[in-house]
Amino acid sequence: MSSTWFRRIKKGILTSTHEKKEAPDGLWHKCPECKTTTTVKELHDNMYVCLKCNYHNRINAEEYFEILFDGEYKLLFDNIVPKDMLGFVDIKSYASRIEDAQDNTGLPDAISVGVGHVKGREMLIACMNFNFIGGSMGSVVGEKICRSVDYCIEYHLPMLLIAKSGGARMMESAFSLMQMAKTSARLTLLARAGLPYISLMTDPTTGGVTASYAMLGDINIAEPNALIGFAGPRVIKETIKRELPAGFQRSEFLLEHGFLDFIVDRKNLKHKLAMVTDWFMKQPKAV
Amino acid sequence: MQFLDFEKPLEDLYAQISKLKEMSAKNQVDVTKSISELELSIDETKARIYTHLTPWQRVQLSRHPDRPYTLYYIEKVFSNFTELYGDRQVKDDKAIVGGMAELDGMPVMVLGHQKGVNTKMRQMRNFGMANPEGYRKALRLMKIAEKFNRPIITFIDTPGAYPGLEAEERGQAEAIARNLFEMVNLKVPVICIVIGEGASGGALGIGIGDKVMMLENTWYTVISPESCSSILWRSWSFKEKAAEQLRLTSEDMNQFGLVDGVIPEPLGGAHANPEAMAAIIKEFLISTIQDLYKFDAETRITQRIEKFSKMGFYDEIEEEEKTEQSA
Numbered sequence: 001m002s003s004t005w006f007r008r009i010k011k012g013i014l015t016s017t018h019e020k021k022e023a024p025d026g027l028w029h030k031c032p033e034c035k036t037t038t039t040v041k042e043l044h045d046n047m048y049v050c051l052k053c054n055y056h057n058r059i060n061a062e063e064y065f066e067i068l069f070d071g072e073y074k075l076l077f078d079n080i081v082p083k084d085m086l087g088f089v090d091i092k093s094y095a096s097r098i099e100d101a102q103d104n105t106g107l108p109d110a111i112s113v114g115v116g117h118v119k120g121r122e123m124l125i126a127c128m129n130f131n132f133i134g135g136s137m138g139s140v141v142g143e144k145i146c147r148s149v150d151y152c153i154e155y156h157l158p159m160l161l162i163a164k165s166g167g168a169r170m171m172e173s174a175f176s177l178m179q180m181a182k183t184s185a186r187l188t189l190l191a192r193a194g195l196p197y198i199s200l201m202t203d204p205t206t207g208g209v210t211a212s213y214a215m216l217g218d219i220n221i222a223e224p225n226a227l228i229g230f231a232g233p234r235v236i237k238e239t240i241k242r243e244l245p246a247g248f249q250r251s252e253f254l255l256e257h258g259f260l261d262f263i264v265d266r267k268n269l270k271h272k273l274a275m276v277t278d279w280f281m282k283q284p285k286a287v
Numbered sequence: 288m289q290f291l292d293f294e295k296p297l298e299d300l301y302a303q304i305s306k307l308k309e310m311s312a313k314n315q316v317d318v319t320k321s322i323s324e325l326e327l328s329i330d331e332t333k334a335r336i337y338t339h340l341t342p343w344q345r346v347q348l349s350r351h352p353d354r355p356y357t358l359y360y361i362e363k364v365f366s367n368f369t370e371l372y373g374d375r376q377v378k379d380d381k382a383i384v385g386g387m388a389e390l391d392g393m394p395v396m397v398l399g400h401q402k403g404v405n406t407k408m409r410q411m412r413n414f415g416m417a418n419p420e421g422y423r424k425a426l427r428l429m430k431i432a433e434k435f436n437r438p439i440i441t442f443i444d445t446p447g448a449y450p451g452l453e454a455e456e457r458g459q460a461e462a463i464a465r466n467l468f469e470m471v472n473l474k475v476p477v478i479c480i481v482i483g484e485g486a487s488g489g490a491l492g493i494g495i496g497d498k499v500m501m502l503e504n505t506w507y508t509v510i511s512p513e514s515c516s517s518i519l520w521r522s523w524s525f526k527e528k529a530a531e532q533l534r535l536t537s538e539d540m541n542q543f544g545l546v547d548g549v550i551p552e553p554l555g556g557a558h559a560n561p562e563a564m565a566a567i568i569k570e571f572l573i574s575t576i577q578d579l580y581k582f583d584a585e586t587r588i589t590q591r592i593e594k595f596s597k598m599g600f601y602d603e604i605e606e607e608e609k610t611e612q613s614a
Contacts, residue, residue, distance in 0.1 A: 085600040088532050090519035139599030146596060168487075168509045170519060173533045174545050177487060177509035178598040181495055184467035185592045208509070210460035211448075211488040216468055230460035230488070231450030239450050249455055259458050 031055050047266045056223045056266055058203055060105075061112035061127035064162055068125060068270050073116030076124075077147050081108045082140045086173060094171035101132045109140035110165070113148050115157070119274035121281070124152050127162040128209075136169035137209050142179030145213060146186040153189065158196045158277050163214040166232075167207020180212035187216055196280035198273070200264075201228050201251070219261040219276065222251040223269075228259075289352050293336060293344055297555075300329045333555045340504070342530040345537075346512055348504040349483045353558035355565070356415075357384060357399035357442040360482065363565035364572065365390050365397055371428055373420075377457060380421030382413045382449070383493070385428045390440075391573050396432035398425050398493065399442025399482070415484075416449035419462035422492045426466050429473060438476040438576050441493045446511060448489030463492040470495035471591055476579035478572060480550065481505045481537075482557070495595075497579050497587055500571070501537035502564075503552040507545075508535040545598060 029043045030036070033055035043050075047067050048057040065073055088094040102108065110132040115124045126148045128135045145161070152159045168176040190197055199217030201210070203226035211230055214220070222228060229249040237244055247253050254260045264272050290298040304325050311318040340348070348354070361368050365388035372379040385398025400417065403409030425441070432439045448459055470477060470493075477496035485494070485507030501507055510518075515533060516525040534540075537549040550571055553560035579587065 079604040081602050081604060083600050083602045086532070086534055090525075090529075090532065091521075139601045142599050143601055170510055170515055170533075172509075172600075174508040174535065174540060174543070175599055177491060178545055178595065180464075180488060180491055181467055181471075182595045182598050184464065185471045185495075185595045188468060188471050188592065208488055211463040211492075212467055213464070215458075215461040215464035228460075229455050230448065230463070231455065235450045236452060236455065240452055244452065248452070253456075257456050257458065259461055 029057075032057075049266050054224065054265070056203065056225065058130055058164065060129040060131055060164075061107075061114070061162075064127045065112070065114045065116070065125065067266065068118050068160075068273065069114065069116035070119065071116075073114040076113040076115055076151065077144045078108055078112070080140050080143055080147075082138060084171075085175075086171070088171040088173070090171075097133060097171065105129065105131050107132050109144075110135045110137070110169075111141045111144050113144055113151075115151070115155075118270060118277070121274055121277050122155075122157055123160060123273075123277065124148055124157050125160045125162065128164045130164045130166075130204075133169060135165035135209075136167065136176070137165055137179050138169035138172040138176050139179065141169075142182045145183045149186045149190045152195055153193045156195065158198065158281055159190065160198045160200060160273065161213060161217070162200045162202060163205040163209055164202045165205060165207070165209040165214075167209055177208065180208050183213045184216060187213060191218075196277065198276065200269075201260075202226050204228070206230065206232055215259070217261075218280070220259065221272075222254065222260050222263055223266060224251055224263055226251045228254050291344075291347050291351065293340075293347075296332050296336070297329060300325055300332060304329075330554070333559070337504075337555055341527070342506075342533075342536050343512065343527040345504050346484075346506050346530050346535070348556050348558075349506055351556065351558045354483060355557055355561040356404070356444060357401045357482065359561060360442060360565055360568060361386075361388060361397055361399075363562065364569040365395070368397070371431075372424070374423035374427060376423060377420050380413075380418050380424055381411050382415055382417040382445070383421035383425055385425060387437075390438075390569070390576070393438070393576070394435075395438045395440055395576075396428050397440045397442075398428055400445040400490075400493070402444060402483070413449060415445045416447055417445065417489060417492070418449050418451065418454045419457045419459050422448075422462040422466050425493050426469055429470065429477075433473050433475050436475055438478070438579070439473065439496075440572060441477070441479045441496065443479060443481040443485050443490045443494055443507075444483035445486055445489045446484050447486040448492065460488075463488045466492045467495055471595075472588060474584035474588070476576055476587065478575055478579075480568065481507050481546075484511075486511050495591070497591060498547045498575055500548050500550050501540060501546050502550050502557060503537055504556050505537055506530075506535040507537075507540055508533050547594075 026040055028037055029040050031050040034053035036052040048059045082098050084095040107129055111128050113126045196218050199214050199220045201214055201222040205214050205228045227249055251263050307318045307321055368388040370386040384401045388397045400415045401412050402415035403412040429439050479494045479496040479499045481501040487509050512526040512530040515529040517523050540546045541549050553563040557564040
């Protein structure tokens with residue numbers, strides 16, 4: 001039989017170089033969940049949520065601030081930067097990990113704090129950056145949360161914390177562990193001041209972050225299908241030596257077990273946030 | 288007696304002594320002189336071994352199979368102990384024990400992680416790894432103590448909070464977080480002592496106090512050296528190196544100001560002379576509780592918050608918040 005059907009009629013690539021269309025990196029986005037391809041622009045306009053399957057892509061502080069604040073906002077405490085006091089070295093030194101992360105992200109550390117307006121309501125938002133050493137909680141994260149609490153008390157503001165973290169930063173050893181105590185201690189002052197603390201957990205929130213400030217909200221809420229837990233799924237699997245059920249440690253699982261007040265789609269987040277803030281902050285009408 | 292690898296020289300000396308004793312019993316020979324010489328050499332060997340321990344050796348000592356656990360100290364340090372069980376919601380967690388007791392005549396609440404003393408008990412105690420019920424039981428007991436103005440003493444000794452399926456279902460993270468928050472605000476004096484292993488959130492979950500102490504041969508940090516090795520070095524074989532890098536010994540922790548002090552152990556470690564260890568702890572507790580009662584509740588709480596607020600290291604760049612001006 002002949003394979004002439006497939007024989008090329010014209011040889012070589014015919015498009016000349018100057019006619020080639022530019023397709024720069026990052027123009028297209030493939031959903032990690034349903035594999036649908038969309039343009040980055042479409043994804044951005046849909047708040048980084050897949051148009052087809054509602055998968056919430058992981059985003060960082062800059063994107064959340066853009067989604068939630070009415071335009072302008074002020075960044076706070078960006079002059080607090082990490083330091084390698086222990087001289088910690090594993091296969092890489094902590095100092096070089098910090099440097100690399102700062103170069104790659106342009107951020108000082110794994111949390112950014114902004115103050116601005118959400119549908120006209122003034123609010124402080126502290127948001128973790130997962131792209132900075134896995135959103136790990138070290139001294140800078142702890143200190144910035146504490147200062148956020150102080151700021152809210154001083155200016156009488158509600159506080160939203162968006163958690164996204166693999167847990168404590170091992171390279172700061174016990175200093176990172178003690179950030180759990182430090183942040184929890186300072187949050188008692190916010191509670192005493194009668195100001196609301198809303199904790200939004202996003203994919204993923206695990207380890208010491210979950211076991212401290214992320215679970216201490218007046219209301220604890222989450223984005224859909226976010227991994228939220230104390231131990232990571234791999235560790236649990238190794239411990240109990242059997243497969244984990246589908247949906248284990250996901251937002252919906254936590255809601256079912258009573259550990260979340262509600263789950264909120266990113267699209268509705270701003271609206272919901274304004275609503276619950278009003279409930280917390282509205283002065284009752286004088287009788 | 289059980290001996291760790293670096294304790295081997297001691298094992299030989301003890302073996303010689305028992306051999307001598309056997310011989311003298313058989314042949315009616317007086318060996319008291321040789322025995323006392325050997326005992327002297329045991330003391331010298333102990334002094335040599337235990338004053339130059341590597342961080343990893345201290346980790347090994349903290350897990351020594353003969354090391355006393357919480358219930359031992361409860362029995363030796365306190366009197367009239369009544370164990371209280373259950374979290375009133377799900378069940379009783381055997382990995383954390385606690386109850387009413389008296390310390391030198393003063394009613395106190397005492398609680399802590401409990402490891403098992405043999406294979407069967409180790410399983411029952413879940414190797415000292417608590418589930419959420421343990422932390423909730425601990426908080427329940429502490430709230431009783433607060434209501435009746437009784438000081439609280441916690442003993443920390445855990446390889447970590449249990450990473451199990453049910454633990455997650457019942458909110459391990461929430462249980463620990465809740466304890467941190469509530470312990471900060473307890474109106475009564477709280478003293479926490481790391482008596483063995485102080486691993487991560489599982490330790491901290493009963494570890495917020497006015498005085499947080501470590502026994503000399505214990506460790507306290509964010510992760511066990513083994514897990515740290517497996518995550519950061521991607522291999523289990525760097526545990527010694529991880530132990531060094533983590534700076535997890537009582538000496539380092541005290542120097543960093545992350546604990547309030549170190550309680551010295553008898554020569555050879557707590558397991559070499561548990562009674563003496565208990566006596567040291569008792570004396571420490573009595574005087575410390577007296578000191579803490581010199582402050583009122585509000586002052587103690589403020590000091591607690593200030594103490595933990597100081598923990599951390601970072602740089603503060605002078606350059607006046609450039610981002611603030613641009614917005």
